[in-house]
Amino acid sequence: MKTKILFSILLVSLISFGCKKENSETTPVVVEETITESDPLPSWNEGVTKTNIVNYVSDVTNTESENFIPIGDRIATFDNDGNLWAEQPAYFQLFFAINRVKAMAVNHPEWKDQQPFKAVLENDMEALIKQGEHGLVQLIMTTHAGNTTDEFDAIVKDWIATAKHPTKNVGYDKMVYQPMLELLSYLRANDFKTYIVSGGGVDFMRAFVSPVYGIPSEQIIGSRIKTEFDYNNGNPVIKRLPELDYNDDNEGKPLNIQKIIGKKPVFSSGNSDGDLQMMQYAASNKHKSFMLYVHHTDSVREWAYDRDSHIGKLDKGLDEANEKGWTVIDMKKDWKVIYPFELK
Amino acid sequence: MKTKILFSILLVSLISFGCKKENSETTPVVVEETITESDPLPSWNEGVTKTNIVNYVSDVTNTESENFIPIGDRIATFDNDGNLWAEQPAYFQLFFAINRVKAMAVNHPEWKDQQPFKAVLENDMEALIKQGEHGLVQLIMTTHAGNTTDEFDAIVKDWIATAKHPTKNVGYDKMVYQPMLELLSYLRANDFKTYIVSGGGVDFMRAFVSPVYGIPSEQIIGSRIKTEFDYNNGNPVIKRLPELDYNDDNEGKPLNIQKIIGKKPVFSSGNSDGDLQMMQYAASNKHKSFMLYVHHTDSVREWAYDRDSHIGKLDKGLDEANEKGWTVIDMKKDWKVIYPFELK
Numbered sequence: 063m064k065t066k067i068l069f070s071i072l073l074v075s076l077i078s079f080g081c082k083k084e085n086s087e088t089t090p091v092v093v094e095e096t097i098t099e100s101d102p103l104p105s106w107n108e109g110v111t112k113t114n115i116v117n118y119v120s121d122v123t124n125t126e127s128e129n130f131i132p133i134g135d136r137i138a139t140f141d142n143d144g145n146l147w148a149e150q151p152a153y154f155q156l157f158f159a160i161n162r163v164k165a166m167a168v169n170h171p172e173w174k175d176q177q178p179f180k181a182v183l184e185n186d187m188e189a190l191i192k193q194g195e196h197g198l199v200q201l202i203m204t205t206h207a208g209n210t211t212d213e214f215d216a217i218v219k220d221w222i223a224t225a226k227h228p229t230k231n232v233g234y235d236k237m238v239y240q241p242m243l244e245l246l247s248y249l250r251a252n253d254f255k256t257y258i259v260s261g262g263g264v265d266f267m268r269a270f271v272s273p274v275y276g277i278p279s280e281q282i283i284g285s286r287i288k289t290e291f292d293y294n295n296g297n298p299v300i301k302r303l304p305e306l307d308y309n310d311d312n313e314g315k316p317l318n319i320q321k322i323i324g325k326k327p328v329f330s331s332g333n334s335d336g337d338l339q340m341m342q343y344a345a346s347n348k349h350k351s352f353m354l355y356v357h358h359t360d361s362v363r364e365w366a367y368d369r370d371s372h373i374g375k376l377d378k379g380l381d382e383a384n385e386k387g388w389t390v391i392d393m394k395k396d397w398k399v400i401y402p403f404e405l406k
Numbered sequence: 407m408k409t410k411i412l413f414s415i416l417l418v419s420l421i422s423f424g425c426k427k428e429n430s431e432t433t434p435v436v437v438e439e440t441i442t443e444s445d446p447l448p449s450w451n452e453g454v455t456k457t458n459i460v461n462y463v464s465d466v467t468n469t470e471s472e473n474f475i476p477i478g479d480r481i482a483t484f485d486n487d488g489n490l491w492a493e494q495p496a497y498f499q500l501f502f503a504i505n506r507v508k509a510m511a512v513n514h515p516e517w518k519d520q521q522p523f524k525a526v527l528e529n530d531m532e533a534l535i536k537q538g539e540h541g542l543v544q545l546i547m548t549t550h551a552g553n554t555t556d557e558f559d560a561i562v563k564d565w566i567a568t569a570k571h572p573t574k575n576v577g578y579d580k581m582v583y584q585p586m587l588e589l590l591s592y593l594r595a596n597d598f599k600t601y602i603v604s605g606g607g608v609d610f611m612r613a614f615v616s617p618v619y620g621i622p623s624e625q626i627i628g629s630r631i632k633t634e635f636d637y638n639n640g641n642p643v644i645k646r647l648p649e650l651d652y653n654d655d656n657e658g659k660p661l662n663i664q665k666i667i668g669k670k671p672v673f674s675s676g677n678s679d680g681d682l683q684m685m686q687y688a689a690s691n692k693h694k695s696f697m698l699y700v701h702h703t704d705s706v707r708e709w710a711y712d713r714d715s716h717i718g719k720l721d722k723g724l725d726e727a728n729e730k731g732w733t734v735i736d737m738k739k740d741w742k743v744i745y746p747f748e749l750k
Contacts, residue, residue: 137624211664255624264665278478279667280599280666280667286665289664290661291687297690298687298689298690299690300661300664313634316644320555320644321630321633321651323623323624324608324609324612324623324626325623325624339635339637342637342640343635345642346641346642346643
């Protein structure tokens with residue numbers, strides 16, 4: 063059941079990539095950055111969103127305030143895809159799987175006649191989609207399992223070193239949101255412990271995102287496949303098996319936060335309905351909490367999508383944010399730049 | 407299968423408690439503590455064990471050494487039962503379950519005629535053991551599930567505030583090992599991140615051990631039962647279900663370390679064969695690593711047991727430690743005091 067949900071999401075992501083035309087433009091908007099010592103969020107335009115964030119952090123870190131939060135309880139959880147980096151035209155991890163099939167094909171001559179690999183090798187997205195969920199599961203498991211955790215880590219590191227985003231033509235690790243990087247730093251400077259809590263694969267993220275976000279592997283939570291311990295004649299390895307172990311999405315997010323962190327977040331940030339239960343969980347904190355939704359409103363500099371999107375659908379979450387007064391980032395209005403490479 | 411293993415362990419623990427005579431004595435040995443500024447481990451006698459620990463820490467934290475370990479990779483994992491606190495005459499969590507049945511019995515008059523509760527209420531350990539694994543699973547699930555994580559946390563906090571160890575007659579949280587507390591502090595002072603990786607229940611430990619060990623809940627890893635998210639009309643709670651989710655023992659330890667921390671430990675400490683795979687995993691670290699076994703050799707101040715014990719059996723682990731030159735603590739010889747309450 064859980065497997066089904068995860069791969070349905072990947073499938074619609076793929077359908078979207080294969081069949082829909084994107085309305086983004088690729089020309090980066092270069093904006094002069096004005097960093098002042100007193101401004102911890104220089105890439106954020108002045109306005110309600112920025113003010114809400116700064117007021118919250120100032121309030122809960124003020125020992126004189128009735129809303130003061132002890133340092134140990136300052137847990138901040140961030141979704142990744144579409145929240146800290148882009149997720150269009152498909153999840154970056156899906157591009158990894160596609161690239162990986164192509165790299166592995168030299169050792170698998172049989173794949174040129176065997177679906178779903180044939181479709182990937184021929185760049186035939188429509189044929190790939192026809193393989194349905196079964197084909198996609200086969201694609202993901204073939205590219206993510208059957209090796210050790212150390213081997214997989216090295217494979218992802220190799221991939222990220224050269225892979226380019228299909229429309230922006232920069233490395234995927236460059237497509238992070240500059241304002242969110244500043245927010246992460248700002249929170250850490252105020253003794254918040256920043257976590258990633260993503261539907262994406264935890265070992266995929268751990269291979270390269272730590273230096274990008276300043277978040278160590280032990281603060282990265284995500285979906286994962288099953289593993290087994292192999293003593294391997296005294297050189298133990300952990301083997302990755304072709305079966306889903308945990309789907310870190312929807313209610314899986316607060317449940318995993320409880321399992322792994324054991325504390326409720328006081329600050330929670332996401333961009334889709336898949337983050338809603340994490341938001342609700344943070345909102346129930348006995349401490350004053352802050353719920354922050356990224357709303358993709360910028361069809362020129364990034365992508366504009368919400369209620370009807372196959373990727374990062376934001377519908378119920380947007381209603382609940384409005385109803386409960388959570389802060390919603392209007393990407394077009396609130397952010398001076400999107401990506402770090404747009405900074406002068 | 408995993409459930410079976412966990413509860414078999416609990417069962418032999420119970421058998422041991424019910425049927426075997428302990429050879430420990432309860433008179434605490436008060437030893438004058440000599441804390442000098444230069445000695446980070448004042449409750450450890452001079453000798454090979456202490457020297458090995460100090461030499462290792464000095465070496466890997468020395469930027470001039472070829473064995474230097476960057477701070478982010480200084481992960482230290484500690485078993486809990488029998489390693490940071492005592493585990494005799496039965497695991498402390500089993501005493502919690504027994505005490506809990508007695509506390510819950512006021513609302514369950516039917517239990518006085520119903521096994522396994524009848525046996526617990528009548529302190530009839532032999533009858534309880536006759537209920538076998540099924541009875542023990544029923545006992546654990548009745549006392550650990552059927553509530554929310556917040557409710558369970560409050561229940562354990564209430565219990566620890568008054569419960570006393572059956573032979574030492576002090577609170578269970580007082581039966582921690584003073585030399586190990588010093589070791590935890592010493593490692594943290596040298597920028598190691600200290601984790602508990604225990605076969606015990608993670609939420610049971612989290613309810614009260616953080617201030618005892620100086621380890622926050624997000625660095626406590628353990629066994630756990632399944633949970634579910636309940637929106638609860640806008641006041642979300644996480645419900646605890648009567649089914650095992652993860653057995654954090656044997657190969658479950660390195661697997662959980664990989665899932666949750668995503669880094670291999672460089673320092674690993676345990677006291678039983680259930681810790682052996684965690685030791686082997688640490689020993690395979692590319693960095694210089696340190697494996698430390700606690701050997702229970704002190705029948706007067708604590709308990710003496712190893713290869714034939716039903717609780718904390720140390721057999722294969724002792725052989726492998728000797729064979730590979732891992733450090734083994736001889737509790738009787740290496741430790742000046744056992745518990746903090748023995749300090750003057």
